[in-house]
Amino acid sequence: MSSTHDVRPGRLSAAEIARNYGDLHPPLNAHQAAVEAARCLFCHDAPCTEACPTGIDIPGFIRKISTGNTQGAAVTILSENIMGATCANVCPVEELCEQVCVRNTAEEQPVRIGRLQRFATDFLLENGIQPFRRPPESGKRIAVVGAGPAGLSCAHRLAMHGHRVTVFEARAKPGGLNEYGIAAYKMLDERAAREVEFILDVGGIELQNEVQLGVDIYLDDLREEFDAVFLGLGHNSVNRLRLEAEDAAEVHDAVDYIARIRQEDLATLPVGRRVVVIGGGNTAIDIAVQIKKLGAEYVTLVYRRGPDVMGATDYERAVAQTSGVLIKTWARPSALEADDGGVTSVTFEYSRSDGSGGVEGAGETFTIEADQVFKAIGQGFDASALSAEGLPAIEQGRIRVDTERRTSLPGVWAGGDCVAGKDLTVVAVEDGKRAAESIHRALLAGATDNRGD
Ligand SMILES: Cc1cc2nc3c(=O)[nH]c(=O)nc-3n(C[C@H](O)[C@H](O)[C@H](O)COP(=O)(O)OP(=O)(O)OC[C@H]3O[C@@H](n4cnc5c(N)ncnc54)[C@H](O)[C@@H]3O)c2cc1C
Numbered sequence: 530m531s532s533t534h535d536v537r538p539g540r541l542s543a544a545e546i547a548r549n550y551g552d553l554h555p556p557l558n559a560h561q562a563a564v565e566a567a568r569c570l571f572c573h574d575a576p577c578t579e580a581c582p583t584g585i586d587i588p589g590f591i592r593k594i595s596t597g598n599t600q601g602a603a604v605t606i607l608s609e610n611i612m613g614a615t616c617a618n619v620c621p622v623e624e625l626c627e628q629v630c631v632r633n634t635a636e637e638q639p640v641r642i643g644r645l646q647r648f649a650t651d652f653l654l655e656n657g658i659q660p661f662r663r664p665p666e667s668g669k670r671i672a673v674v675g676a677g678p679a680g681l682s683c684a685h686r687l688a689m690h691g692h693r694v695t696v697f698e699a700r701a702k703p704g705g706l707n708e709y710g711i712a713a714y715k716m717l718d719e720r721a722a723r724e725v726e727f728i729l730d731v732g733g734i735e736l737q738n739e740v741q742l743g744v745d746i747y748l749d750d751l752r753e754e755f756d757a758v759f760l761g762l763g764h765n766s767v768n769r770l771r772l773e774a775e776d777a778a779e780v781h782d783a784v785d786y787i788a789r790i791r792q793e794d795l796a797t798l799p800v801g802r803r804v805v806v807i808g809g810g811n812t813a814i815d816i817a818v819q820i821k822k823l824g825a826e827y828v829t830l831v832y833r834r835g836p837d838v839m840g841a842t843d844y845e846r847a848v849a850q851t852s853g854v855l856i857k858t859w860a861r862p863s864a865l866e867a868d869d870g871g872v873t874s875v876t877f878e879y880s881r882s883d884g885s886g887g888v889e890g891a892g893e894t895f896t897i898e899a900d901q902v903f904k905a906i907g908q909g910f911d912a913s914a915l916s917a918e919g920l921p922a923i924e925q926g927r928i929r930v931d932t933e934r935r936t937s938l939p940g941v942w943a944g945g946d947c948v949a950g951k952d953l954t955v956v957a958v959e960d961g962k963r964a965a966e967s968i969h970r971a972l973l974a975g976a977t978d979n980r981g982d
C-alpha cells in the first residue's frame with residue numbers, strides 16, 4: 530500500500546478558498562423578498578407554523594415583509610425564536626416549514642421561508658436594533674450551564690421575565706455549535722458572535738466563559754446558590770470505531786476538525802489529497818463538503834446503511850454530491866491501516882440489513898487509500914462530566930426530561946442535545962424557551978420543587 534502521506538495546508542489559493550466558503554445562499558434583496566413574500570397564500574391553518582419546532586407565526590411575519598414592515602417581521606420571528614437569524618440559515622427547511630408549504634403542490638416550489646426569515650432578521654442585526662425591553666427585576670437568580678442555542682434561548686427568555694441569569698460556559702467563546710460546529714459557509718461574518726451579542730444586549734444576563742461544570746463548579750452548589758438551574762450541555766463525547774490504529778496521525782474526530790475550520794485560518798489547515806469520511810449524518814456530510822472545499826482531491830464518504838436511512842437530508846446529500854464528494858453506502862470499516870507517518874488506508878466490509886433493524890457484514894471487503902480519515906459516527910452525552918453525586922436521571926444516554934424540560938432533580942431543567950430529541954439548533958432553542966417558561970411558572974408559584982415525573 531502506498532504511504533506518501535500527502536497532507537498539507539494551502540492546497541488551494543486563499544482566493545479559491547474564500548470563493549468556496551462564500552455564502553451558500555446569497556441574501557434576498559428588498560425586491561426579491563417582496564416578490565417571494567407575495568407568493569405566500571397566508572393559509573388560515575398555517576401548516577408551516579405547525580411544522581416549525583419554535584412555532585413562529587410564519588404567515589404573520591411574511592405579511593409584514595409584504596407591507597414593508599421588515600422590523601416588525603423580525604420581531605414576530607424573534608419573539609418565538611431568539612436565534613431566528615441562525616435558524617434562517619441552518620434549519621433543514623426542506624424537512625420542516627418549507628416541506629409542508631401548500632405551494633409545493635401546485636408549483637413544486639415552496640415559499641422560501643428560510644430566506645425570508647434571513648431577510649428580516651439580518652435587517653435587525655445589521656442595523657443594531659434592540660426591540661426587546663426587560664421588565665423590572667424579579668429578584669430571582671437562575672444558573673444556566675452551557676452557552677449554546679439551548680442555554681442562550683433559556684437565558685434570554687428568563688431575562689425577559691425579569692430574572693437575573695448567570696451563564697457558565699466551558700469554552701472560551703459562547704454560542705456552542707453555532708460558533709464551533711455549524712458549517713462555515715452557513716455561518717458567515719461572525720454571525721454566531723453577533724447573535725450572542727444581540728441576546729446579551731437585553732440585559733440581566735452575565736456570561737462566564739471557561740467555567741466548566743464538574744471541574745470549576747458543581748451541580749449541588751448551583752442548586753444551593755440559585756433559584757433554579759438549566760443544563761444546556763450539548764454532546765460531550767464522540768463515538769469511537771474501536772479499531773486498531775484509530776489514534777494514528779491524520780485520523781480525526783470530524784467535530785474537532787470542524788471546530789478548527791470555524792476558528793482557524795483556513796489556509797493553514799492540513800488537508801489530505803485522498804480523504805475518507807466514515808458516517809452518514811450531517812456531521813459526515815459537513816466535513817466531507819468542507820474538506821473538499823479546502824482542496825482535497827478525492828473525498829469518499831462511506832456509510833454502513835442505505836441512502837434512505839442516512840441522517841443527512843436529501844438536500845445535504847445533494848450539496849455533497851455537487852461538491853464532488855463520492856457517497857458509498859452499505860459498507861462498514863473493518864480495519865485502519867497506518868505506518869509511522871500516519872493513516873494509509875481504510876478497509877471496509879460490505880454490509881447489509883440483518884432483517885431486524887441491525888446491520889451485518891456481508892463478508893467481502895475493499896480498501897480505499899487515504900491520507901486523512903474523518904470519523905463522524907455519532908456523538909453522545911457522558912453524564913460523568915457533571916459530578917459524582919446528585920446527577921439527574923439519565924435515559925438512553927441523555928438527561929431524562931418531561932414535556933416542560935424538568936429533570937428528575939428538583940429545581941433543575943435541561944434541554945438541547947443533552948436530552949432526547951432531534952439534534953437541531955431550532956429544537957434546542959425551543960427546549961430552552963420551554964424550560965424558561967416552566968422555570969418562570971415554578972418561581973411564580975413559589976416553588977422550584979419539580980419532582981413531577
Ligand atoms: C458538525 C455539526 C453540524 C451541524 N449542523 C447543523 C445544521 O446545519 N442545522 C441544524 O439545525 N443543526 C445542526 N447541528 C446540530 C446543532 O448544532 C445542535 O443541535 C445544537 O447546537 C444544540 O444546541 P445545544 O445548546 O444543546 O448544544 P451545543 O451547541 O453543543 O452547546 C452546548 C454548550 O455547553 C457547553 N458545555 C458542555 N459541557 C459543559 C460543562 N460541563 N460546563 C460548562 N459548559 C459546558 C459547551 O461548551 C457548549 O458551548 C450540527 C451539529 C454538528 C456537530
Ligand code: SF4
Binds near residue numbers: 620
Ligand atoms: S425557525 Fe427554522 S423551521 Fe422555523 S420557520 Fe424558521 S427556518 Fe422554518
